[in-house]
Amino acid sequence: MNIREVAKRARVSTATVSRTMNGSDKVKPATAARVRKAIEELNFLPNSHARTLVSGKSHILGLIISDITNPFFPDLVKSFEDEAVQRGKEVIIGNTDYNPKRMAGCIRRMVERKVDGVAIMTSESDPALVAELTRRNIPTVFMDTGKPGPHCANIRVDYGQGIQEALQHLIALNHRRIAFITGPMNLASAQTRCSVFVSTLKARGIFDEALIEKGNHRIEGGAIAMRNFLKLPRRPTAVIASNDLTAIGALGVIHEMGMSVPEDISLIGFDDIAFAHLTNPPLTTILLSRRQLATMALAALDALIQGNRQSLTDLTIPTHLVMRSSTRAI
Amino acid sequence: MNIREVAKRARVSTATVSRTMNGSDKVKPATAARVRKAIEELNFLPNSHARTLVSGKSHILGLIISDITNPFFPDLVKSFEDEAVQRGKEVIIGNTDYNPKRMAGCIRRMVERKVDGVAIMTSESDPALVAELTRRNIPTVFMDTGKPGPHCANIRVDYGQGIQEALQHLIALNHRRIAFITGPMNLASAQTRCSVFVSTLKARGIFDEALIEKGNHRIEGGAIAMRNFLKLPRRPTAVIASNDLTAIGALGVIHEMGMSVPEDISLIGFDDIAFAHLTNPPLTTILLSRRQLATMALAALDALIQGNRQSLTDLTIPTHLVMRSSTRAI
DNA sequence: CGCCTGCATGTAATCGTTTACATCAAACCC
DNA sequence: GGGTTTGATGTAAACGATTACATGCAGGCG
Numbered sequence: 118m119n120i121r122e123v124a125k126r127a128r129v130s131t132a133t134v135s136r137t138m139n140g141s142d143k144v145k146p147a148t149a150a151r152v153r154k155a156i157e158e159l160n161f162l163p164n165s166h167a168r169t170l171v172s173g174k175s176h177i178l179g180l181i182i183s184d185i186t187n188p189f190f191p192d193l194v195k196s197f198e199d200e201a202v203q204r205g206k207e208v209i210i211g212n213t214d215y216n217p218k219r220m221a222g223c224i225r226r227m228v229e230r231k232v233d234g235v236a237i238m239t240s241e242s243d244p245a246l247v248a249e250l251t252r253r254n255i256p257t258v259f260m261d262t263g264k265p266g267p268h269c270a271n272i273r274v275d276y277g278q279g280i281q282e283a284l285q286h287l288i289a290l291n292h293r294r295i296a297f298i299t300g301p302m303n304l305a306s307a308q309t310r311c312s313v314f315v316s317t318l319k320a321r322g323i324f325d326e327a328l329i330e331k332g333n334h335r336i337e338g339g340a341i342a343m344r345n346f347l348k349l350p351r352r353p354t355a356v357i358a359s360n361d362l363t364a365i366g367a368l369g370v371i372h373e374m375g376m377s378v379p380e381d382i383s384l385i386g387f388d389d390i391a392f393a394h395l396t397n398p399p400l401t402t403i404l405l406s407r408r409q410l411a412t413m414a415l416a417a418l419d420a421l422i423q424g425n426r427q428s429l430t431d432l433t434i435p436t437h438l439v440m441r442s443s444t445r446a447i
Numbered sequence: 448m449n450i451r452e453v454a455k456r457a458r459v460s461t462a463t464v465s466r467t468m469n470g471s472d473k474v475k476p477a478t479a480a481r482v483r484k485a486i487e488e489l490n491f492l493p494n495s496h497a498r499t500l501v502s503g504k505s506h507i508l509g510l511i512i513s514d515i516t517n518p519f520f521p522d523l524v525k526s527f528e529d530e531a532v533q534r535g536k537e538v539i540i541g542n543t544d545y546n547p548k549r550m551a552g553c554i555r556r557m558v559e560r561k562v563d564g565v566a567i568m569t570s571e572s573d574p575a576l577v578a579e580l581t582r583r584n585i586p587t588v589f590m591d592t593g594k595p596g597p598h599c600a601n602i603r604v605d606y607g608q609g610i611q612e613a614l615q616h617l618i619a620l621n622h623r624r625i626a627f628i629t630g631p632m633n634l635a636s637a638q639t640r641c642s643v644f645v646s647t648l649k650a651r652g653i654f655d656e657a658l659i660e661k662g663n664h665r666i667e668g669g670a671i672a673m674r675n676f677l678k679l680p681r682r683p684t685a686v687i688a689s690n691d692l693t694a695i696g697a698l699g700v701i702h703e704m705g706m707s708v709p710e711d712i713s714l715i716g717f718d719d720i721a722f723a724h725l726t727n728p729p730l731t732t733i734l735l736s737r738r739q740l741a742t743m744a745l746a747a748l749d750a751l752i753q754g755n756r757q758s759l760t761d762l763t764i765p766t767h768l769v770m771r772s773s774t775r776a777i
Numbered sequence: 778c779g780c781c782t783g784c785a786t787g788t789a790a791t792c793g794t795t796t797a798c799a800t801c802a803a804a805c806c807c
Numbered sequence: 808g809g810g811t812t813t814g815a816t817g818t819a820a821a822c823g824a825t826t827a828c829a830t831g832c833a834g835g836c837g
Contacts, residue, residue, distance in 0.1 A: 460818075
């Protein structure tokens with residue numbers, strides 16, 4: 118089934134069929150109707166590969182993430198896809214599995230599929246691999262980390278804002294011994310969260326080195342860190358975690374030890390994953406809006422594709438404290 | 448950058464380049480080396496659209512699901528993608544958003560992209576839309592619901608087994624007033640879960656009509672249903688929910704009412720989503736293995752693609768009780 | 778009436794591969 | 808040594824769309 122059969126049935130040339138389908142050029146209404154009828158009757162759908170081959174535009178966007186089972190990402194994927202479909206584009210997703218080798222594979226596939234652009238949000242982005250994209254002039258937008266360049270935009274996430282809001286909130290509730298559980302420190306974003314925490318507390322003169330523990334952005338890391346905090350002679354009265362999974366791990370340990378949140382300890386997470394309001398108590402956390410991120414990424418990609426770079430001036434996403442029930446005054 | 452430039456640089460014809468890349472036909476080692484060197488130097492990657500166009504094989508598989516933010520699906524997507532990548536295939540994902548119109552769009556895109564096959568796991572599968580796929584001889588496999596056919600396999604999920612295991616477990620713990628919160632009853636799979644529950648209890652002579660409440664596979668549904676159970680003069684001592692979200696909703700209400708699980712009420716979910724072991728207490732639930740589902744779907748798809756139908760005899764996935772801490776004896 | 782203009786449509790080249798078939802040289806056989 | 812086989816490579820026709828250019832026809836004008 119191809120455009121030629123449609124042409125034959127409508128008694129026109131393939132060019133006319135193509136023109137009616139794309140609506141660009143003028144076709145006499147009567148002819149167009151005949152063509153549409155033929156398309157309908159034959160149930161014809163054009164072959165996108167042939168289209169791409171000749172036009173050079175695949176109308177596919179790539180989205181590279183670390184791991185779809187990380188609860189941060191499904192929202193991002195969904196928002197990204199929704200917006201892309203609205204713009205008549207499709208999305209192919211690459212899971213790197215936190216593995217640079219798979220990242221290379223993802224990028225290769227994106228190139229082979231001639232994607233119109235790529236959005237990347239992975240922890241472990243290797244500049245060499247990414248250079249591959251820019252070398253081929255494939256518009257690329259980083260969410261969170263990366264350097265802007267000729268075919269390349271970067272969206273900055275303002276991690277600091279949320280952390281500061283959280284600290285203000287806790288301090289207003291009279292907390293002074295505030296602890297932080299970090300993420301993996303090779304992640305730029307995790308570093309930022311931590312360093313804003315440190316500098317804000319130092320500025321207030323209530324920073325205590327002992328109240329920082331390393332986590333890994335997973336449940337266990339949060340649990341281990343929390344156990345250490347609870348062994349301290351002077352325990353923290355509030356804990357901020359570098360992400361929600363970490364907070365959930367900490368929450369489990371607090372319960373395990375027969376204490377409760379927020380009565381004994383206040384707890385704040387980061388990300389606002391779907392389950393943050395399903396914990397007991399519902400977790401106060403810092404929202405990083407995946408929808409906003411996706412929307413901005415798509416807009417940036419569009420701008421790069423259209424070669425319109427001036428609209429790429431301020432690409433910053435805020436983060437905000439979302440109050441639930443895991444904090445209280447002391 | 449195309450195969451011709453590679454050919455020129457390696458001083459061979461395009462056919463030889465193609466042959467070296469595909470490794471199928473014989474090429475003299477010295478020539479092949481020259482070609483590979485040229486490919487390397489030019490950083491050449493073949494255009495997959497051109498390949499697909501001539502070969503008719505896109506090496507893309509479609510995966511259609513209802514909603515990636517439904518926590519059941521990310522695991523499925525990941526497993527499916529992992530296996531697909533291993534087989535040298537790519538995956539494009541279609542989110543129907545529980546919306547038949549978007550389902551139609553997904554299918555259209557799959558056809559246009561000339562996918563080698565499609566796997567479908569959606570609640571709301573419209574036979575007419577799916578006929579579209581089989582009419583075009585696109586291998587299709589349904590996970591859970593659908594009818595096998597010439598280009599079409601169906602994987603049956605044995606919901607009954609898990610429900611029966613759960614009931615045996617509860618009965619062994621001396622529970623007799625066992626309640627069930629259903630899913631949306633237009634879903635075949637939700638119906639099955641419910642009817643197995645009913646028939647098993649009837650067979651034991653301990654069925655009570657009052658202990659069935661409707662849910663919607665979401666948190667709120669579980670919460671509402673649980674409130675109703677707690678108003679009953681003779682409350683249930685155990686509750687099975689049609690999925691984990693429902694169970695989590697019920698759990699919230701139980702806590703809210705100052706009761707606790709499993710001391711006052713035993714609770715069992717269904718699916719074993721990632722957060723089932725993060726609830727407090729960790730939720731006993733019935734596992735429907737997404738990895739198994741994905742593996743079987745891919746195997747079935749492969750068989751259909753290769754036209755090898757005899758390997759499609761018994762496509763059944765079991766479900767199993769996973770014991771955690773939300774049940775106890777009375 | 779002859780020519781020009783402009784619209785609707787057709788013709789055919791093109792995109793970048795794969796692959797059937799053609800070619801050609803070397804090797805082999807009797 | 809001529810003919811045949813074999814193996815390596817080249818030539819060119821596909822695949823199914825888009826689109827620059829060509830064509831043809833109708834109407835307008837002097």
